[in-house]
Amino acid sequence: xxxxxxxxxxxxxxxxxxQKVYNDYPNGLLSSKALFxxxxxxxxxxxxxxxxxxxxxxFIEKYPDHELAKDAKFELDLMGKSPDExxxxxxxxxxxxxxxxxxxxxAAQ
Numbered sequence: 001x002x003x004x005x006x007x008x009x010x011x012x013x014x015x016x017x018x019q020k021v022y023n024d025y026p027n028g029l030l031s032s033k034a035l036f037x038x039x040x041x042x043x044x045x046x047x048x049x050x051x052x053x054x055x056x057x058x059f060i061e062k063y064p065d066h067e068l069a070k071d072a073k074f075e076l077d078l079m080g081k082s083p084d085e086x087x088x089x090x091x092x093x094x095x096x097x098x099x100x101x102x103x104x105x106x107a108a109q
Contacts, residue, residue, distance in 0.1 A: 001017050002018050002021075002034075002037070006041075011045040011046050014041055015037075015041050015042060015046070015051075018034040018038045018041070019034070019038050021034040022034040022035045022038065032062070032066050032068070033068070035055055035058060035063075036055070036056075036059050036066075036068045036071070036072060038051070038052075038055040039051075039052045039053075039054075039055030039056040039059060039072065040052075040075070042055060043075055043079050047080075049079050052075070052079060053079065056072040056073075056075055056076050056079075057076070059072045060072050060073060060076075
């Protein structure tokens with residue numbers, strides 16, 4: 001059901017559905033992923049960073065060893081930043097800047 005809402009770009013309904021799954025089955029197999037997805041949708045589609053922070057923080061607290069815990073931390077660290085503010089974008093620009101000048105990284109000519 002949540003996937004259908006996502007495909008329809010009805011992100012509010014998708015968050016409602018994931019939140020319901022998490023609330024109704026807090027110890028269920030899908031509860032951790034449902035909680036992660038509430039944070040992901042709020043951050044990346046709805047730009048509701050406060051709700052996203054709440055979901056991601058709770059996720060990390062409840063599931064510190066989950067396969068998505070590093071992703072949740074990453075999202076928290078970069079939430080609300082523009083692409084220009086991302087640390088790896090600066091590194092990418094620095095690496096590709098020399099290449100765009102027409103100089104090759106090979107042997108001197």
